[in-house]
Amino acid sequence: MVLVDFSLAFNCVNHRKLQRKLREEFHFSNNACDLIHSFLEHRTQAVRIGNSTSSQRPLVDGTPQGSCLSALLFSLYINSLPIGLRCRYQLYADDLQIYISGSIRDVDQLISTINSDLETIQHWARQNSLFPNPKKTQAIIFCKEGAVVPTTSIVFCGERINPAGNVVNLGIRMDCNLKWNGHINDVTAKVFGTLRTLRRFAPVLSVQTKLKLVRAVILPFFTYCDVIYYPGLSAALRDQLNRCFKASVRFVYSLRRRETTAAVRNFILGHDLEANYSHRISIFMRQGYASNFPPYLQQHLIKGRQERARSFVIPHHTTSKRKSIMIAGAINWNQLPLATRQLPTINAFKSALSARR
Template structure:
């Protein structure tokens, strides 16, 4: 279905706008930057007009210079204890040219109001959106779970695991979706075509670089545009869930679906199975891979009912668990938060003991920073979910 909203061109930005953007963008440098970002920022009064010309030329011509579409990937060992001889133990960290990030931020600043005003992002997509967070996503989901529980219904919650979802996005499908469903046309669509196509990368490890390799699929890691483009790529998934009257929520590529049902009404689970089957077909057609073995199911309801539900859901090859980690918060089948609270307390005490040993060597300000980084951040994360817990748990 063609979108009735049209975004066909970008506006030129002014020098004051660009100067303000430079103040807030990080000065992280890569081997791709001929001129260090700190030098560009410090000399902006002199070099600003030239940078502005590059940015506005990219926007008006609908093109991204090829030198700004190359990424350097540095493998980072996930944990020091892991074997460096196994590739699976490394996490790829992609670094983009500084000027590429500048242009991306300008584009981001213009498309987000368009998407927001025209409600083009799924209302249940909370990833990387103003006024949304993992906390707001969990508040919505848990509120629905509590409402279902209070009304005497059971709930089947499924956490879908997508394997390297950002890396398998098909550019042609995404561009078609941007044109037909979102409304990007003209030079705006041409810009996204140029931005996605003919990207390259090389791997740098121990100061040794690989040859340049074309990147035919996926979204650029580290780009401010990638999360929002992925959200638009995933738009049809919500339509599938709504067709079967299945509740859902997404945070970027973290997708969860949940289905309240009356205790004893196991037959209604057929609609959930049909929905999941259509989701799997859609994911496959869009080059996204559902990892069923890593996807998790948690059932909220009486134990005898859970057993019957498990037998019905057996063909899914998903793991049924008593508790799951949902966007960093442990949810148990009784919604008691006991395991989550114990996890936070245990982790906080562990780091507190380490900080106590470091205390003699730190200034008060440094000590305060460390405490906030390792203790307060854990206590504050999604703390609105603790409203209503018992005094014993507090």
């Protein structure tokens, strides 16, 4: 997999080319194009240092930062990039990943295909006034065990991209051996780092204020993309997360390091951390049963033939595949009571899950 980086992508959108794309690719009306033109044109910028301000200069390219319309316009601008790619891809605004899978013995052939697509991306970027950044572009070769040493190099914009042992992809640290140690270490560091800052103000904070802070600032570290990694965690990594969570509980209720959190542990989430992960996985799989996943995820789920049972077919799988969300999640879903799986609304489903904890 290669994570392609563009330098200042939002600032490099060419207004004339964007207007042409809106008309020719998306069939915007003239009035709509004129409205977007007025949104983009006649903008200026200046630099202020202390009490000194530079003269204003016009912004001839780019979309304004901080506007929700800017992200949409950029997505429309970059929409044609994947045309002609042979590899699979994921494109989220300016975050582009291309990937391909196959046997280890075919790794050089796979890299050749990747290189071909990287040339296509470079050519598209040149035509559309964007600037790829090979120095920040990363590559990784996934293999369950050991390291893969290809003889063919990954090349982008004339520069060699050496495969890394791990990469951060949209906030998730992905390891070449499909381990989650690095990501859990990141979560741990963020939790304890934030708690260290909050403890400075603990003497003047009420329990309710500390509870709100933990829910707003700390819990997102635990829940971000949790359904992806939690089924694959070892007992040691789950214990590491639990220790972090207990530290958060101790901060809220001013407990000492050695004091037990059993009496108050469930007050933050309504249940313990492990039950919360199971709860969220069940909600995630309900979306899959309702066919609300994008196709690249939905294709990994097979519904049972009996609609009344509302279950998934569990395909034959290895021990390692059982740790994936699609297998572990399907098993988790099938173990729910039938009455819970049949509930018509997501709110009723969540309430039923909470009642079981």
